[in-house]
C-alpha cells in the first residue's frame with residue numbers, strides 16, 4: 001500500500017500573514033488525518049514563518065524550487081541545505097512553469113534532483129506533456145524523455161524517496177482536468193518505465209501523484225485509480241475549505 005500524498009503548490013501567492021492564517025486553518029481541520037501525507041509549498045520568503053507556525057503538526061513544508069549547489073557565488077539562488085534549514089522536507093523540482101518560463105532543461109533538473117537527495121530532502125519531480133505533444137500522440141515519448149533525463153544516474157536509494165508528479169501542462173491552471181482514465185494510463189506508463197529504469201519493487205513502492213486542475217469535485221474519481229497515489233494541487237490549495245476537502249478525498 002502506498003501512502004497517499006497531497007501537496008498544495010501556492011505558486012506566487014500569499015503574504016506571510018495570509019500564509020500563516022491558511023496553514024493554521026489547515027492544521028485545525030486536518031489534525032486527525034494520519035493516513036496520508038499533507039504538504040504545503042509556499043514562496044521562499046514565508047517558508048520559515050509557515051514552518052514555525054506548523055511546528056510538529058502533521059502538515060509538512062515544501063519549497064517550490066531550488067538551485068543545485070549547496071553554497072557559493074550564485075546570487076539570488078537558494079540551496080537545498082538552506083531549504084532544510086528553513087524547515088522544508090520536500091522540494092518541487094521540474095514544475096512545468098519552471099521548464100516553460102525559465103527554460104529549465106532535463107539536465108538541470110537532474111542536477112537539482114541529486115542535490116535535493118544529497119541534502120536529505122524529498123523531491124516532488126514533475127513531468128508532463130503539452131497539449132500539442134498530446135495531440136501529436138507523443139505523450140509517452142515526452143514522459144520517457146523527461147524521466148530518463150531527469151533521473152540519469154540518480155541512485156536507487158535517492159530515487160526511492162522521490163515522489164513523481166504527472167502534470168499534463170494543458171491541465172495546469174486551465175480548469176481542464178485529465179480524465180481519470182487518461183491520468184491512470186499515464187501513471188501506469190510512468191510506473192512501468194520506473195520498473196525498467198530501476199526495478200519492479202521500487203516501481204511498486206514509489207508514489208506517483210496527479211496534478212492539473214484537481215478540485216474538490218474531481219479528486220475522488222482521480223484518486224480512485226490504481227496508480228494515482230495523490231495530488232499536486234495549485235489553485236484549489238489556496239482556499240482552506242477546498243484543500244481540506246481534497247486532502248479528505250474519498251477513494252472508491
Ligand code: PEP
Pocket residue numbers: 009167171172173174175211212213214232233234235236
Ligand atoms: C500546479 O501548479 O502544479 C497545478 C497542478 O495547478 P492547478 O491545480 O491550478 O492546475
